[in-house]
């Protein structure tokens with residue numbers, strides 16, 4: 001964890017900073033006097049000033065009005081637990097939020113926490129990753145401060161063979177979050193890419209710890225390119241990548257996006273636990289672009305051609321070969337012909 005100057009070990013603000021912000025929010029843009037702040041926080045006026053300065057350093061715009069007090073003018077688009085939690089009531093996802101300035105990989109952190117017994121719904125977020133992991137051993141570009149890198153711990157009571165259902169669930173959640181925070185129309189490309197036009201805007205990497213008959217936990221790894229600009233993408237990306245900013249032409253609040261995503265995950269997971277895979281599968285099919293299309297699937301050295309017909313309970317893509325046979329495809333890169 002880098003840069004702890006006003007943050008606690010979970011990346012949250014220190015309690016006194018939290019108290020100041022809570023008071024500002026209760027007063028809704030009104031001026032709060034230094035006296036009131038020091039009374040509520042039970043610290044001196046000088047200490048209040050010190051905390052105001054540290055919040056400003058984080059990007060909070062706090063106006064000081066001589067002989068009247070302070071006013072919160074704007075909050076930064078920083079992924080801090082208390083900012084993400086504003087206005088959210090979570091059933092499971094996000095009841096515990098751990099946010100890093102920088103980490104190796106949020107999936108690695110979440111995996112370790114899950115092994116140590118972290119509760120279902122724990123979310124790990126980082127402003128930047130040093131070794132973001134992509135699918136099939138690829139690297140996930142993770143520059144700081146522009147995107148969302150997030151990993152969610154789940155402990156679903158299902159068989160390990162059904163784990164892919166949760167990947168489909170997370171793809172639907174990302175599509176919902178994009179649709180609610182932008183005017184863009186994303187679609188899902190099997191198995192787990194979120195696309196806008198021809199560019200990949202988000203990817204999912206779900207990792208699991210399981211025994212033969214039981215899942216210990218799943219880590220849903222979600223990377224969304226939110227405000228990344230062209231120069232931040234490497235030249236040698238094999239698949240064209242894009243961001244919400246590049247597609248929509250305007251910056252998207254990462255905080256709003258994160259709240260929308262966690263909300264969608266929470267709702268979908270609740271439905272999944274109550275009603276099973278059916279509703280998720282239906283929404284996934286409605287949001288995907290491969291059904292009924294001629295596709296080529298490549299995996300390592302092999303290639304398969306056919307018509308995409310659907311997905312099954314285990315998340316396999318059902319492809320009808322030219323001779324009519326249905327083949328179950330479990331992994332690979334799809335190209336629509």
Ligand code: BTN
Pocket residue numbers: 104105106107108129131132133134135136138140148149150151192193202203204205221222223224
């Ligand atoms: C893909 O290749 O499409 C999957 C990309 C997954 C990236 C996310 S970012 C948050 C989480 N932490 C990681 O190291 N990877 C996933």
